[in-house]
Every structure is written in structure tokens, then in C-alpha cells.
Amino acid sequence: MKILQLNKPLAPISFDALRLQADRIRHASVGDAVYLRGVIEFSNFCRCNCLYCGLRKDNALLQRYRLNEQGVMAAAKEAARAGVDTIVLQSGEDPAYRKRLVARIVSRIKDETGLAVTLSLGVRSTATYQLWRRAGADRYLLKHESADAGLYAALHPGGGLDDRIDAIKRLQDAGFAVGTGFIVGLPGQNDAVLMQDIMLTQALQVEMCGVGPFIPQHNTPLAGEQAGSVGKTLKIIAYLRSHIPRLNIPATTALASLSPEYGQEMALKAGANVIMPNFTPEKHRAKYRIYDGKVRVSMADAYAAIDKTRPLRKSAEERPACNSALHIFPNAPAAYWADVAKGGAQ
Numbered sequence: 001m002k003i004l005q006l007n008k009p010l011a012p013i014s015f016d017a018l019r020l021q022a023d024r025i026r027h028a029s030v031g032d033a034v035y036l037r038g039v040i041e042f043s044n045f046c047r048c049n050c051l052y053c054g055l056r057k058d059n060a061l062l063q064r065y066r067l068n069e070q071g072v073m074a075a076a077k078e079a080a081r082a083g084v085d086t087i088v089l090q091s092g093e094d095p096a097y098r099k100r101l102v103a104r105i106v107s108r109i110k111d112e113t114g115l116a117v118t119l120s121l122g123v124r125s126t127a128t129y130q131l132w133r134r135a136g137a138d139r140y141l142l143k144h145e146s147a148d149a150g151l152y153a154a155l156h157p158g159g160g161l162d163d164r165i166d167a168i169k170r171l172q173d174a175g176f177a178v179g180t181g182f183i184v185g186l187p188g189q190n191d192a193v194l195m196q197d198i199m200l201t202q203a204l205q206v207e208m209c210g211v212g213p214f215i216p217q218h219n220t221p222l223a224g225e226q227a228g229s230v231g232k233t234l235k236i237i238a239y240l241r242s243h244i245p246r247l248n249i250p251a252t253t254a255l256a257s258l259s260p261e262y263g264q265e266m267a268l269k270a271g272a273n274v275i276m277p278n279f280t281p282e283k284h285r286a287k288y289r290i291y292d293g294k295v296r297v298s299m300a301d302a303y304a305a306i307d308k309t310r311p312l313r314k315s316a317e318e319r320p321a322c323n324s325a326l327h328i329f330p331n332a333p334a335a336y337w338a339d340v341a342k343g344g345a346q
């Protein structure tokens, strides 16, 4: 199969051609399953100050919370009953949530649900990563956020891209299957940086990569910036699938937040194969406000998006011919097509 090249990345290839290629590659390389990974956001405390994130420590207006062990276990069991295949424990970088407590919760989830466990708890010491791996955690999500070292430094006070990449490698050395990710539409980003993001993802040899549009949060230094584009994010997902065929790629909650009706459906049709429904207890859900307008993706939402893609989740021979974007997403309003046709121009 001829893979569309990355050297002319975002302009000359129609989204339709790119999406169809990505969908075929997705079918041939990782199959038609959509993995459901249930997220529990158990603490919104964070010691970091990332400019784009509402959980940043300088956001004094955010009401903070931490679930106790009992609360995390209750949410994990609810997710297991609902039918997810993985429990994802996510938090800000919260040192008050002790590493041995995390290890005990990981062990309990493995023992009491039998499900895979993914952690997304930020940068920690090698010893901590090894402890959590020994406790049974299977995967770890640590986004590289931006492959441009200057942009990374500007957005992460006190942090550097090299340290982030080092942490990803330490996780792999500890035996984790690692997922990375990056943001589309960051202020100061251009298409060349996005191509660097794809190339870095490939070089890191990770198992998963999440791509979401930048969405400003009103209590952060980037409050007044323009949100990233759904169309461009979909294009990047399709490029990722085309360039790294076996990658697991989520249809992100950020896409669902900018496009509640179509975002995840369109991502699944552009090469994505994972959805991450949210099981954070309702009374805390709105406080995990990384960006404004963050929606909750429920199991029903996930199934609805999957159902809409069923005609494409057949063998290539069985699929209906798709010659235009309008055939692929027949119900999408014109505004989405205008955005996609522009290549997601912001």
C-alpha cells in the first residue's frame, strides 16, 4: 500500500483522500475494534503551571478535590460494570497522593476487576514508575504536548522537552506500554511543528497517541487565544494513522467538546480506534476543568459514535464507495465541511 508522504503535509492532499486512506490503514493494521478506556480523574491538584491548563497551580479560582481510595475503587467498579476494557487513572501532578497509595489502588483494581490499568499522573521518579509497574499498571499516558523545544519551554514554565522525552523513555524502560500526545492549534504552532509532532511520535515508538484541539480555559494566561480547529485535528489524526499504522489513536474528549455531535464519529472515521468515556464522580466532574466547555463522554456517547461508523467497520470490499466528504458524514452541517475543506485553517 502506498502511503501518502509527509513532505507536503497539510495543503495538497484532500481531506477526503487522506481520511479514506487512514480508514483503510486502520482496518488493515489494527482492525475494526474500538477500545473503551474508562477515565477516572481522581485529583485536580497540580504542582505544574502549564500555560494552557485550568488545573495549573496558579489557578486560585479552581475548586480542588481529591478522591480517597474508596472513591477511586467505587468509580473503577462502576466503569468495569459498564463494560470498559481498561481503567485509566488520571490526575494533575499531585505529590500529596502518595506513590504507595497509587500502587495499592492499582493492585486492587487489577485484583477486583481483572481489567488493564493505565496511569496518567505526570512526570515522576524512575523508582516510582517501577513501583507502579510492579503493582500491575500496564500502560502510562504522558503527552509530549509539543515537539518544538522552544514552544514547549514557553508553555511549560520550568519544564523542558528533553525532560519530558526522558520520562517517556524511563517509562518504557520500566516496562510500560506508553502513550504520548500533542495539542493542535497552540498559539505559536505551525504546520511544520505539527509534522515534528508526528515524527517524534514515530521516533518514540509509543503504543498510543492522543491528539486534541487546543481549547482555551478562562483562568489561564491563554484565555484570550483562539481555539484549535476540528478539521485540522482530524487531518492530523489521519496523518498519524497513515504514518504509524499500528498506533492506538483516541477520538479525544477535546474533539467531542468542540464538536459534541460529530467530533468523535469523525475521528473514528479518520483513523481513530479508542474512546475514553469518563467515570469521574458527577460531583467532581466539572472541577477537572483543563479547558472550558469540557464535555463528559459517557458510554452511551461512545456507543453512539461507534454505531454511526459501523458501515465503515467492515472489510474494505464490503464498504460503500465514498467519493466525497458529504458521503462520509452525511449529517454534518455545512460549517464542518467548510472547516475541513480549508484544511482546518484557523
Ligand code: SF4
Residues within 6 Å of the ligand: 046, 047, 048, 049, 050, 053, 054, 055, 056, 057, 091, 092, 093, 122
Ligand atoms: S497540563 Fe497536566 S501537568 Fe500541566 S498544569 Fe495541567 S494537569 Fe498539571
